[in-house]
Amino acid sequence: xxxxxxxxxxxxxxxxxxxxxxxxxxxxxxxxxxxxxxxxxxxxxxxxxxxxxxxxxxxxxxxxxxxxxxxxxxxxxxxxxxxxxxxxxxxxxx
Numbered sequence: 001x002x003x004x005x006x007x008x009x010x011x012x013x014x015x016x017x018x019x020x021x022x023x024x025x026x027x028x029x030x031x032x033x034x035x036x037x038x039x040x041x042x043x044x045x046x047x048x049x050x051x052x053x054x055x056x057x058x059x060x061x062x063x064x065x066x067x068x069x070x071x072x073x074x075x076x077x078x079x080x081x082x083x084x085x086x087x088x089x090x091x092x093x094x
Contacts, residue, residue, distance in 0.1 A: 019047050026056050033079035039064075040071045040079075 023042055024035040039057060042048045043064075048056065054064055070078035 016047065023047075024057070028057065031081075033076045033081075036067045036079040037071055037076045040068050043068075 019042070023038055028035060039048075039053055043050055043053050050061065050064060053059065054061055067079060072078075
């Protein structure tokens with residue numbers, strides 16, 4: 001027998017592959033809170049390393065860590081991005 005031997009049980013490899021397939025697509029450009037939470041959970045569970053997640057989704061380490069902090073502090077709600085509202089002006093211009 002030549003070559004390298006896979007040390008993971010076959011079912012484990014299939015489960016990991018299926019779990020990776022369930023993550024947001026690599027080309028995601030619209031990051032809703034649920035998708036961010038899925039990536040944070042995948043890193044927490046050991047499905048992806050921090051480096052793999054950042055590379056896979058073109059994230060900076062700082063961006064991922066900000067997601068992780070927000071998720072830890074407030075759950076999925078902490079990952080929501082809200083619009084910055086422009087201040088009202090008292091002078092209604094037609």
